[in-house]
Amino acid sequence: MADPVTRRVAVALFEGFTVLDVYGPVQAFGSTRLTRPDGSIQRLFEIVTLAEKAGPVKSGEGPTTQADYAFADAPAYEVLLVPGGFGTRQAVNNAPLLLALTAASRRAAVTTTVCTGSALLARTGLMDGRPATSNKIAWDWVVQQGPRVRWQRQARWVDDGDLVTSSGVSAGIDMALSVVARFHGVDMARQAARSMEYVWHEDPGNDPFA
Secondary structure, eight states, X not given: OOOOOOEEEEXXXXXXXXXXHHHHHHHHHXXXXXXXXXXXXEESEEEEEEESSSEEEEBTTSOEEEEOEEGGGOOOOSEEEEOOOTTHHHHTTOHXXXXXXXXXXXXXXXXXXXXXXXXXXXXXXXXXXSEEOOOSTTHHHHHHHOTTXXXXXXXXXXXXXXXXXXXXXXXXXXXXXXHHHHHHOHHHHHHHHHHTTOOOOOOTTOOTTO
């Protein structure tokens, strides 16, 4: 039997992104691996980072992350991850970034958002008429960014096929594991969660923060 395909996840970065919005899902995807009969390991997801230009991008919490590529130079990828963070308050008015996100989302088979990352994607118009969720603390502000989006407040994450949006911060881990399950089965997603010593909330409607 042929080895499963390793898929590429592209993480969009901007000044003021939230660290856990990025690295929670990155850990979930990165923990998804297959041990071959010869003992070698195949990672089932490769992670790259994108920004308006390659180089350092400062998070809202302080640490800096290196963007591997500018949006325009990124290699092909299957999954796009758009994090949130306090930086989204400025980023929603950054027209070049919104154009880059529009093009980046159209390249992806699946676009995912964490927290107020859905506000950024909503500003592109790509979410109009579609169900989505976001951070509940920032809810009133987020929904103003996409008045045509079918916002669902009671949701840990919302899966609408090629668009998967999640609630605040740690919900991005649950959402990422659901994407793992889509591509590689629920047992693989549970295995990834176990390797993280993380209790996966498998029910997308179980949202205690709504």
